[in-house]
Amino acid sequence: MATALAFSFAGSADAAPKKDFKLAWSIYVGWMPWQWAAEQRIVKKWADKYGISIDVVQVNDYVESINQYTAGGFDAVTLTNMDGLSIPAAGGIDTTALLVGDFSNGNDAVILKDKTALADIKGQKVNLVEFSVSHYLLARALASIGLTERDLSVVSTSDADMVAAWATPEVTAVVTWNPLVAEIIATPGANKVFDSSQIPGEIIDLTAVNTETLKDNPAFGKALAGAWYETMAIMSSDTPEGKAAREAMGKASGTDLAGYEAQLKATRMFFKPDEAAAFAKSPEIGATMDHVRSFLFDHGLLGNGADSADVVGIELADGKVLGDTGNVKFRFTDAYMADAAAGKL
Amino acid sequence: MRLINRRPNAGAGRILALLPFIVVLGAYLVGSAARLAENPNDKLLPSLSSLGAALQRMAFSTDPRTGDILMLVDTEASLYRLAAALAIAVAIGLVLGIAIGLLPYFRAGLGAFVAVVSMVPPLALLPILFITMGLGEASKIALIVIGVAPCLVRDVALRVGDLPPQQMIKAQTLGASTWQIVLRVVLPQTLPRLIDSLRLQIGPAWLFLIAAEAIASESGLGYRIFLVRRYLAMDVILTYVIWITLLAFLMDRGLALLQRRAFPWFAAARATG
Numbered sequence: 001m002a003t004a005l006a007f008s009f010a011g012s013a014d015a016a017p018k019k020d021f022k023l024a025w026s027i028y029v030g031w032m033p034w035q036w037a038a039e040q041r042i043v044k045k046w047a048d049k050y051g052i053s054i055d056v057v058q059v060n061d062y063v064e065s066i067n068q069y070t071a072g073g074f075d076a077v078t079l080t081n082m083d084g085l086s087i088p089a090a091g092g093i094d095t096t097a098l099l100v101g102d103f104s105n106g107n108d109a110v111i112l113k114d115k116t117a118l119a120d121i122k123g124q125k126v127n128l129v130e131f132s133v134s135h136y137l138l139a140r141a142l143a144s145i146g147l148t149e150r151d152l153s154v155v156s157t158s159d160a161d162m163v164a165a166w167a168t169p170e171v172t173a174v175v176t177w178n179p180l181v182a183e184i185i186a187t188p189g190a191n192k193v194f195d196s197s198q199i200p201g202e203i204i205d206l207t208a209v210n211t212e213t214l215k216d217n218p219a220f221g222k223a224l225a226g227a228w229y230e231t232m233a234i235m236s237s238d239t240p241e242g243k244a245a246r247e248a249m250g251k252a253s254g255t256d257l258a259g260y261e262a263q264l265k266a267t268r269m270f271f272k273p274d275e276a277a278a279f280a281k282s283p284e285i286g287a288t289m290d291h292v293r294s295f296l297f298d299h300g301l302l303g304n305g306a307d308s309a310d311v312v313g314i315e316l317a318d319g320k321v322l323g324d325t326g327n328v329k330f331r332f333t334d335a336y337m338a339d340a341a342a343g344k345l
Numbered sequence: 346m347r348l349i350n351r352r353p354n355a356g357a358g359r360i361l362a363l364l365p366f367i368v369v370l371g372a373y374l375v376g377s378a379a380r381l382a383e384n385p386n387d388k389l390l391p392s393l394s395s396l397g398a399a400l401q402r403m404a405f406s407t408d409p410r411t412g413d414i415l416m417l418v419d420t421e422a423s424l425y426r427l428a429a430a431l432a433i434a435v436a437i438g439l440v441l442g443i444a445i446g447l448l449p450y451f452r453a454g455l456g457a458f459v460a461v462v463s464m465v466p467p468l469a470l471l472p473i474l475f476i477t478m479g480l481g482e483a484s485k486i487a488l489i490v491i492g493v494a495p496c497l498v499r500d501v502a503l504r505v506g507d508l509p510p511q512q513m514i515k516a517q518t519l520g521a522s523t524w525q526i527v528l529r530v531v532l533p534q535t536l537p538r539l540i541d542s543l544r545l546q547i548g549p550a551w552l553f554l555i556a557a558e559a560i561a562s563e564s565g566l567g568y569r570i571f572l573v574r575r576y577l578a579m580d581v582i583l584t585y586v587i588w589i590t591l592l593a594f595l596m597d598r599g600l601a602l603l604q605r606r607a608f609p610w611f612a613a614a615r616a617t618g
Contacts, residue, residue, distance in 0.1 A: 067577050071389055086576045092386025127480075127561065131575045149410070156572055157480070157561040164472060165561060168479045299410070301576050303386065329386075 018213070021047075021220050022055045023076040024069055026062040029178065029263040030102040030205040031078040032249035037231040039248075046226040046345075050219035054227075069093075075213045076224065080133050081204040082292045089312050089330035090296075090303040094211035096331045097204075098221050099228050100276045104203040106266035107178040108137045109195035111185065113171070118144075118193040121173055122151050127165050128175040130156035133203045136295050138175045140202070141194040166190070178263050179255060200268070201279070202288045211331060225336040226345040229273045236271035273340035280334040281317040289314050289322055289330075391580040399580035403569075415569065416588070422564040424592070426482065427554055430489030431543070434550075437494040439539060442501020443531055448523075456502070463495030468556055475560065485557035492553040493546045500542040505531055537611035540604040544597050551593055 025034040037043050038056035047054040057074070059065035069077035070088045079087075081097070088095045112120055118141060128134040135154070142148055152173075157165050159180065165171045166184050174184065184190050196203050207224065214221050235245040243257070250260025270276035279285070296302050297309035306312075313321050313328035321328055339345050353361055377390035391399075404416040444451040445459065467488055474491075478484035508531065516526050555567030562568035566589055573581045605612050 063575055067574075070577055090386070091388040091577055092384040129575075130572055153563065155480070155561060155563050156568060158559065161472070161475065161560050164476055165480055167476060170479050170481065303388070 018075075018217055018220075019051070020053045020055070021075045021213075021217070022057060022073070023078075023207070023224070024057050024059045024065040024074040025078040026059050026065045027253050028062070028078070028205065029107065029253065029260065029267050030269065031207075032253050032260075033101075033228070033231045033235060034078065034207075035252055036235070036245055036249050037227050040231075042230050043223075043227045046223040046230070049226070050223045052217070052219055052223060054220070054223060063087075069208075069210075075220065076207060076209040078205065078207050081206060081289065082133055082136055082296070084206060084208050085289070085292060085312065085314065085330050086131070086296050086301040088208075089314075090301065090306075092329065094329045094331070095208050096211045096214055096333055097206040097280070098209045098214065098224060098333070098336055099207040100270060100280045100332075100337065101205045101207060101228075102267045102269040103201045103205065103279075104133070104177070104196040104266070105200055105268040106195045106197040107181070107263065108133060108176070108203055109181045109185075109192045110138060110141050110173070110175045111166075111181065112173050112191050112193050113166075114189045114191075115172075116191045116193065119147075121193070122147060124173045125153050125155050125170075126173040126175060127155045127157040127162065127171050129159050129162075130154060131299060131301060132159075134175040134177065135299070136292065137194070137196060137199070137203065139295055140199050140291070144194075144198070178266060179253070179259065182259070182262065195266075197266070201284050202291065204285075204288070221336045222339065222345050225273070225340045229340045232269075232271045232273075236269070273337045277334040277337035277341055280332055280337060285332055286316050286320065286322065289316075293323065388577045388579050391583065395580045396584055399578075399584045403581060403584060416585075418564050419566045419569050419585075420588070420592070422562075422568075423554060423558070423566040426485050426557075426565070427489065427550060429482075430486045430554075431493065431546075431550060433486070434490045434494040434497055434546075435539065435543060437490070438497025438501050438542070439535070441498045442539075443505055443527060443535060445498065446502035446505025447527065447531060452502075459495055459498050459502075463499055465491075467492035467553055471556065471560065480561040485554070485562075488557045489550050489553045493550050496546055496549075497539065497542055501535055501539055504535055504538040504542075508534060533608075537604050537608040540600050540608075544600050547593055547596050547600075551589060555589075 023034065025031045034043075034056055035058060043054050043056055059068065062079075063083075065074075065077055066079050066083055066087045068074055069079075070091050070093050072093075076098070077088075078101075084095055084097065110118065110121070112118075112124075115121075121142075126138065128138060138154075139149065142151070157174075159176060162174060162176050162180050163183050166174055166187065176184065181192070181195075185192055207228065209221060209224070231245075235242055235249070246260055246264075247257040250257050253260065253263075255263070270279060293302070293309045293312070293314065297306060297311075300306075302309065302311055310323035311327065312330065313324040313326070315321050315328045315331040317332045317334045373390065374393070377392055380387045380390050381392055400416075404414065407413060408415050441451075441455065441459065445456050446452070470491060471484075471488060474484040474487055478487055512530055513526060516530050521529065554565075555570070558565040558567030559571040566585055570582050570585050
């Protein structure tokens with residue numbers, strides 16, 4: 001009772017309207033537009049329209065960006081659906097998936113050395129970033145051929161060292177993401193045996209916002225959505241301006257126009273707000289989040305004393321809740337994307 | 346009475362020793378309570394009870410996925426790496442240190458080289474180690490050895506150089522060979538000092554161990570910390586940090602005790618000196 005009171009008090013204390021907001025992003029094909037939009041002053045234009053300011057901050061380390069958001073250092077962050085559930089939501093930070101940017105459609109892959117079938121992974125040591133979407137992809141890949149993680153052993157390896165690790169003879173199987181996949185596949189003997197295009201729509205990249213902040217400051221959500229879809233329209237266009245945008249995003253992520261476009265091919269970008277809104281509302285999201293939460297629960301990632309996958313509630317765009325309705329901490333909404341589609345921003 | 350001459354009595358001394366611990370613990374509890382009041386699921390500063398639950402989960406119950414007691418497995422893996430690396434580093438430190446400190450030819454040939462090598466930041470070599478020695482145990486142990494051994498070599502060489510030359514002359518007039526001087530004059534006086542030096546290197550050794558485990562591992566205390574960092578499990582991280590600190594502290598005390606037992610004359614000399 002006392003904690004509930006304290007919580008509601010803290011909640012209302014937070015409710016003071018804000019003017020200045022911070023968005024954290026990290027390097028990934030689907031999030032590069034944020035930096036470009038900030039540089040082109042598109043973000044500023046939309047923030048000015050709503051009389052607020054938005055600081056777009058690049059964080060070098062993806063997990064660190066989520067941790068900083070969870071600790072309260074940022075109002076919004078770019079992350080995957082899985083990390084959104086396991087880090088901020090399981091940590092009690094009510095988080096709303098404001099924008100569904102894309103889903104991985106081949107960007108994440110299981111790669112074997114000198115073997116060509118997924119079933120050959122049995123008994124091998126598999127190097128991956130443990131508890132990341134790579135780990136999730138591996139679990140889904142194994143399930144597709146009736147194996148489990150007990151049939152192999154997982155070696156936690158930092159993504160920064162993945163390419164170097166692949167070069168050593170003892171590493172024979174890795175699960176990782178682009179641009180690392182592209183680099184590893186280019187070496188002799190590397191075979192892609194499973195990738196995220198075989199589980200389309202399950203690894204979703206989001207721009208997520210603190211729910212409390214969003215509720216008190218809808219202008220923040222509107223400004224983000226406005227800036228995002230203006231950027232999407234430019235980068236997807238077949239004009240010199242669009243090409244220049246893609247080239248700049250490729251350079252900023254350490255590759256070039258061709259490399260960036262290759263990554264975009266393995267990414268199902270939602271360039272149009274109506275497509276994004278339709279995907280956010282689709283029943284597939286519920287099925288995906290069910291897979292994701294049972295993966296997280298099986299691996300002990302839903303926090304202290306979680307006794308079932310239901311412990312953290314997930315609200316879908318149609319208002320249906322997966323899990324504990326009294327502890328909804330992760331929400332999908334199509335509201336802002338729909339507003340963008342309807343030109344109401 | 347001047348401040349420098351005032352001493353606490355035994356009881357006051359104990360209270361003063363405890364005071365900083367109590368202050369830190371108190372500050373933590375206040376901060377934790379404030380954050381938890383705002384968000385009962387807060388992961389940043391977990392309450393003592395969730396630290397206890399994490400300890401219970403990691404140290405006293407088996408992991409449902411692997412059937413292992415994780416903290417035990419991690420501790421064994423880390424201590425094995427640390428012990429192997431420190432044993433190698435001590436052997437290198439003793440042999441090279443005495444050679445450089447005592448034999449002019451070695452000093453001329455290796456002194457400057459070791460001095461330069463000891464300035465190479467070991468962590469910067471980590472990517473090279475992983476490529477040349479693989480991701481297994483060898484490269485982790487090598488990193489600790491590279492980090493610790495040059496300091497031990499230089500310290501032992503300096504200590505050997507500090508030995509009074511009269512001892513060497515006296516031993517030679519009594520007919521001792523170089524080898525006998527090493528065994529009977531240098532080694533007994535160097536060993537207790539090597540222990541001192543090793544005590545100072547325990548902190549860096551842990552640092553290198555944890556850095557190596559952060560990159561590629563299946564077990565180890567550092568591995569677990571970097572793994573659970575992925576979902577901000579500060580309850581596990583803090584439990585492990587306390588455990589690592591305790592292990593390092595016990596290693597330090599153990600070496601101090603060994604030094605006192607094995608070389609009682611050294612402690613006596615230090616007390617009067």
